Structures are given as structure tokens and as C-alpha cells.
Amino acid sequence: MEIKKLINPFTFEVNIKNEIISNFDNHIVRKLSSMKSQYMDSQAYEDLLKKEDSLVYEVYEKLAPELPGELMQGMSIVHPGKVGDEYFMTKGHFHKVLDTAEIYYCLKGHGYMMMETMDGEWQAEELKPQISLYIPGSWAHRSINIDDNEDLVTLFCYPAIAGHDYATIEEKGFKKLLIERDDKPVVIDNPKWKTA
Amino acid sequence: MEIKKLINPFTFEVNIKNEIISNFDNHIVRKLSSMKSQYMDSQAYEDLLKKEDSLVYEVYEKLAPELPGELMQGMSIVHPGKVGDEYFMTKGHFHKVLDTAEIYYCLKGHGYMMMETMDGEWQAEELKPQISLYIPGSWAHRSINIDDNEDLVTLFCYPAIAGHDYATIEEKGFKKLLIERDDKPVVIDNPKWKTA
Numbered sequence: 001m002e003i004k005k006l007i008n009p010f011t012f013e014v015n016i017k018n019e020i021i022s023n024f025d026n027h028i029v030r031k032l033s034s035m036k037s038q039y040m041d042s043q044a045y046e047d048l049l050k051k052e053d054s055l056v057y058e059v060y061e062k063l064a065p066e067l068p069g070e071l072m073q074g075m076s077i078v079h080p081g082k083v084g085d086e087y088f089m090t091k092g093h094f095h096k097v098l099d100t101a102e103i104y105y106c107l108k109g110h111g112y113m114m115m116e117t118m119d120g121e122w123q124a125e126e127l128k129p130q131i132s133l134y135i136p137g138s139w140a141h142r143s144i145n146i147d148d149n150e151d152l153v154t155l156f157c158y159p160a161i162a163g164h165d166y167a168t169i170e171e172k173g174f175k176k177l178l179i180e181r182d183d184k185p186v187v188i189d190n191p192k193w194k195t196a
Numbered sequence: 197m198e199i200k201k202l203i204n205p206f207t208f209e210v211n212i213k214n215e216i217i218s219n220f221d222n223h224i225v226r227k228l229s230s231m232k233s234q235y236m237d238s239q240a241y242e243d244l245l246k247k248e249d250s251l252v253y254e255v256y257e258k259l260a261p262e263l264p265g266e267l268m269q270g271m272s273i274v275h276p277g278k279v280g281d282e283y284f285m286t287k288g289h290f291h292k293v294l295d296t297a298e299i300y301y302c303l304k305g306h307g308y309m310m311m312e313t314m315d316g317e318w319q320a321e322e323l324k325p326q327i328s329l330y331i332p333g334s335w336a337h338r339s340i341n342i343d344d345n346e347d348l349v350t351l352f353c354y355p356a357i358a359g360h361d362y363a364t365i366e367e368k369g370f371k372k373l374l375i376e377r378d379d380k381p382v383v384i385d386n387p388k389w390k391t392a
Contacts, residue, residue: 069296069333100265
């Protein structure tokens with residue numbers, strides 16, 4: 001057999017209470033200022049930003065070799081909050097290698113994953129503890145925290161070659177948005193959405 | 197964009213208490229009788245089998261299209277027990293597409309993952325709740341339950357094209373075994389091991 005091992009097996013500990021994984025390789029922090037034009041209500045966004053450049057979400061990454069058979073993984077934390085009526089959320093992205101899947105396993109909190117394909121099909125799935133979500137290849141995805149107080153905490157994994165395409169969503173937005181109406185999450189059309 | 201979606205996103209619920217996932221596609225059951233010659237102590241194996249064809253482990257699979265960017269997942273349950281001094285364990289396998297990784301996330305119980313490469317390097321990692329284990333491509337792996345009473349329950353995922361090669365391990369065995377000595381797990385050489 002010629003195929004040799006590239007790295008050794010490794011473990012990390014998932015600390016659900018403290019919302020962190022041990023031995024992570026990267027800690028990504030996204031503040032409100034990095035999400036310009038992602039939220040529907042531009043005025044609410046500017047007003048909130050003037051008050052505080054809030055921490056919207058964080059990601060702890062555990063890396064693997066960028067090869068077809070390997071997997072990247074990590075923990076995602078979306079903090080509670082709203083911009084106007086729109087919940088705090090991740091930027092959302094397609095994978096650069098479009099036809100690569102991703103799995104999210106929810107550990108804490110309450111939220112939704114908003115998903116859509118390049119040809120405009122969309123789907124939203126509820127996230128709560130012990131729910132495992134499968135996002136097949138070719139679906140963009142954005143985590144949304146609908147709880148007023150608690151963080152939305154998930155574990156994720158995806159093929160190591162997937163990469164991230166944030167630009168498509170930054171340009172055209174998601175077709176659907178999740179906003180709060182009468183204390184409940186409601187899916188509405190995104191007035192700023194551009195077809196691809 | 198020409199790449200079209202193959203399946204829609206889906207969720208399942210992980211029931212840790214009842215050790216099952218909702219909406220599973222397959223339920224695999226491995227009894228002692230299916231593990232002939234896997235255990236070191238052949239006499240203890242035959243004696244135990246005469247008494248009862250015990251349930252050693254179970255797997256609930258959630259399938260995805262067998263394509264490079266997709267991921268298979270599921271829940272694995274190794275029941276407590278011993279064949280002589282050797283703990284109940286899974287058969288263990290390489291992936292048919294050898295250089296594909298696998299992730300295990302432990303939900304319940306206490307055990308080890310025994311791993312080895314084709315060229316005889318080996319590694320054992322402890323599994324307990326909230327431990328995530330990364331098995332890179334080219335490492336065979338076997339789950340072992342070291343608890344006297346509790347099941348070892350893990351979630352797993354791996355590239356959908358990986359496939360299973362059980363034959364190599366059935367033929368040559370694992371280089372190292374985990375047995376109980378003075379109430380503790382100890383790694384020993386497998387007297388039946390054959391080099392590849």
C-alpha cells in the first residue's frame with residue numbers, strides 16, 4: 001500500500017458550558033461592522049453600530065489537510081441580538097467547491113439555518129439541542145439565533161477542500177430573511193435580493 | 197451555474213437517552229456470532245457464544261448520495277461486555293477509498309478508539325462525552341467499550357464515497373488489543389496479528 005498517513009489522529013474536547021473547543025487552530029470573530037449591507041434595515045444597522053460594534057458571531061476552527069478525503073470541523077457561536085426586527089446571524093456562504101456538503105449538530109440555544117441554492121430554491125430548518133442538520137452540496141447556509149438571551153452553539157464539519165465563497169451572498173443576499181413579528185420568527189422576502 | 201442540488205437539506209434528532217436517531221435509513225446489528233476470530237481468546241469466545249449470541253454493537257446510518265462532496269453520518273452504540281479479558285468492540289475497518297477521514301463525537305459512555313495504518317503505526321484515543329475524535333485518511337479504526345455497565349455512544353461522519361473495507365482487518369487483525377488487567381484497560385500486542 002502506497003498511501004501514507006498525512007497527520008495523526010487527534011481529539012479535542014467540546015466544552016458546551018463555556019462554548020469553546022480545546023486545541024483549536026483559529027478563532028474567527030465577526031462584529032457588526034463587518035456585516036454592512038447584510039441586514040435589511042440599514043438605518044437600524046447604522047444606529048446600532050453607533051452605539052456599539054457588537055460581537056455577532058464566533059467560530060473556532062479545527063483544521064485538517066486540504067485534501068479530498070479530509071474534513072474540517074469546529075464550533076460556531078451566534079450571539080443573541082437583533083438589527084431592527086432581524087435576528088443576529090452569520091454572513092452565510094456557498095462553498096467555493098460548490099457541491100460539498102456540511103453537517104451542523106446543535107449543542108445549545110435556538111435558531112434556524114436559512115439555506116438556498118444558486119437557482120433560488122430555499123429552505124429553513126430549526127436548530128435546537130440534539131438536532132443534526134445535513135446541508136447537501138450546492139446549498140448556501142446562514143445560522144440565525146432567534147433566542148433573546150442564549151447563544152446558538154453548533155458543531156460543524158465539511159470536506160476539507162470545500163473553501164468559502166462569501167462574495168456571492170454579500171453581492172446578492174439571501175432570497176429570504178428571518179425576522180421577528182409578534183415575538184415569533186417569520187420568513188419574509190428579502191427586498192434587496194438580486195437573482196444570480 | 198450548472199451544478200444542481202441532488203437532495204434537499206434534512207434534519208434528524210439525536211436521542212441520547214434512548215440511543216437512537218430519528219429518520220435513520222439503516223439499522224445494523226452485530227452479534228457475537230458475526231465476530232468469529234476477532235477476539236484473542238477463542239475458548240472464551242466459544243464459551244460465551246454457547247451461552248448467548250450477545251448483541252455487541254449497533255449502528256444507525258443516515259445516508260447521502262455517494263458523491264465526493266457529500267457526507268454519510270450516523271450513531272454507533274457499543275454495548276458493555278467482555279470476551280475473556282477483551283472488551284466488546286466493533287469489527288473495525290479501513291475505508292475502501294483509503295485516504296478518507298472520519299469524525300467521531302462521543303455522547304455517552306467510556307471507551308477507546310484503536311487505530312492503525314497499513315504500515316503498522318498505531319494509536320489509541322480515549323472516548324468520553326464531549327470528546328471529538330478526528331481519524332485522518334488511511335487509519336483503520338475500531339471502537340471499544342471499557343465500561344462495565346454503560347453503552348458507548350458516538351455520532352460519526354465520513355465522506356460519502358469512503359465505503360468500508362472489513363476484509364483487511366478480518367484477515368490480519370489489529371496490531372494492538374485493549375484488554376482488562378486489574379480493572380484497567382491495557383494495550384497489548386495481538387498474538388494473532390499478521391503484517392499486511
